[in-house]
Amino acid sequence: MATPKRTSQQKRRHLAKRPLEKTLLEEVQEAVSRWSVLSAEEEYEGEWDSLGFRIDVSEETTAEDVLEMGNALLALLKDSPAAAKLTGTWIIGIYRSDELVRVVTPRDKPQFICAVCGYEQEKWSDVCIQCKTPW
Ligand SMILES: [Zn+2]
Numbered sequence: 001m002a003t004p005k006r007t008s009q010q011k012r013r014h015l016a017k018r019p020l021e022k023t024l025l026e027e028v029q030e031a032v033s034r035w036s037v038l039s040a041e042e043e044y045e046g047e048w049d050s051l052g053f054r055i056d057v058s059e060e061t062t063a064e065d066v067l068e069m070g071n072a073l074l075a076l077l078k079d080s081p082a083a084a085k086l087t088g089t090w091i092i093g094i095y096r097s098d099e100l101v102r103v104v105t106p107r108d109k110p111q112f113i114c115a116v117c118g119y120e121q122e123k124w125s126d127v128c129i130q131c132k133t134p135w
Contacts (some may be wrong), residue, residue, distance in 0.1 A: 020082050020085055020086065021042065021051055023082040024051065024077075024080065024082045024083060024086075024090075025040070025041075025042050025053065027076060027080055027082065028040055028053055028055070028073065028076070028077075028092070031072050031073060031076045032055055032069055032072070032073070035057060035061060035065055035068075035069055036057060036058035036060060036061055036065075037055060037056070037057055037058070038056040038057065038058055039054075039055070039056045040053065040054070040055045040056075041053070041054055042054075043093070050088045050089050050090065050091060051086060051088060051089070051090040051091075052090070052091050052092070052093070053090070053091070053092045053093070054092075054093050054095060055069070055092065055093070055094045055095065056095045056096075056098075057069070057094060057095070057096050057101075058096075059096060059097055061096055063101075063113075064113055064115075066094055066096070066101050066102050067102070067111055067112075067113055069094060069102075070092075070094065070102050070104045070108070070110075070111070071110040071111065071112075073092055073104050074104055074108055074109075074110055075110070077090060077106070078106075089105070089106060090105070090106065091103065091104070091105050092104040092105075109122045109123075110122065112135070114128035114130060114131060114133060114135075115133075116128065116131055116133040117130050117131040117133070119131065
């Protein structure tokens with residue numbers, strides 16, 4: 001039996017025909033499932049070879065939740081064998097009430113916020129570098 005030919009650009013980009021992207025989307029959906037996520041979908045970025053994800057979180061999601069989610073996604077995509085096989089880059093937009101609240105790309109670093117003083121830092125340390133409270 002002959003395999004049906006992929007006829008159009010649109011079909012070529014269809015997620016079901018791109019197992020790597022499908023795997024990544026499933027990994028992303030799994031990683032964000034512990035937060036109040038309304039939807040996590042692939043979003044075509046228009047840029048050559050870039051894979052985009054759009055995550056819509058519920059209105060009650062706090063800034064800390066968004067930060068933690070971003071850190072979790074960074075860790076996930078850094079370690080994911082599927083992400084390592086991508087020929088292009090990836091970008092994730094986190095939206096709350098249709099407002100873009102965080103963008104995560106491979107160039108980003110994790111961010112940590114002190115629960116006591118609210119100081120933001122990029123490197124993990126035993127104590128907050130601002131108020132010296134242990135994390
Ligand atoms: Zn602090």
